[in-house]
Amino acid sequence: MLRKRLTLVAVLAVCLLNAVSAASAMAAGQWYINGSKFTGKESAEGNQSGSASVEMTISGIKTKITCTSASATGELKESNKDANKASTLTGCKVAEPSGCKTTETIKTAETKSELEVEGEKVFDKFVPTSGETFATVSIEGCAIEGTYKATGSSRCEVQNPNTEAVEKECVFSASSGSKLKFGSNPATWIEKIILFLTGTNKGKPWSAKTS
Helix, strand or coil, X not given: CHHHHHHHHHHHHHHHHHHHHHHHHCEEEEEEECCEECCCEEEEEEEECCCEEEEEEECCEEEEEEECEEEEEEEXXXXXXXXXXXXXXXXXXXXXXXXXXXXXCEECCCEXXXXXXXXXXXXXXXXXXXXXEEEEEEEECCCCCEEEEEEEEEEEXXXXXXXXXXXXXXXXXXXXXXXXXXXXXXXXXXXXXXXXXXXXXXXXXXXXXXX
């Protein structure tokens, strides 16, 4: 009976440790400006660096949409519940398969975001402010013709999060933790955005750290 009790205690201890570990792995992050934990509100802007793309397979056909530029504005909050205006992506086209067309400009929904910390890495996770749809994209002129909704969550990795800089990079990649769907098809979003402050702290260095 004693052995059974000790075994049960050991199991409970392992479960508790796993729970603590999981909580630590997805801890909340915090913005810092000029070396101090950010308080209040601050406006910010993000611009795309290079081209962006979303890749998925539709009806067994590899599909890729690219956009040459994008920009968005938002607001940082000390609660780490940031708010972002709609993004506008331009120069969009269907790179694969050939013959498909889409609108040159795609506008996203407004989003809310928050920092997530995993070990030494910091991520910025975005979800639509209302509903589940990021954007609606139409494809025409080919076998995958149709209107598709992009849903789920997108997440970029803040580069060199503990290093203060006037401009901060955040990279969306296959490994950054996005959980996007394009219609019913899992999708991979590839993009690098450059973030900078535009309010009272404009021009000041900032960073993202564990709170």
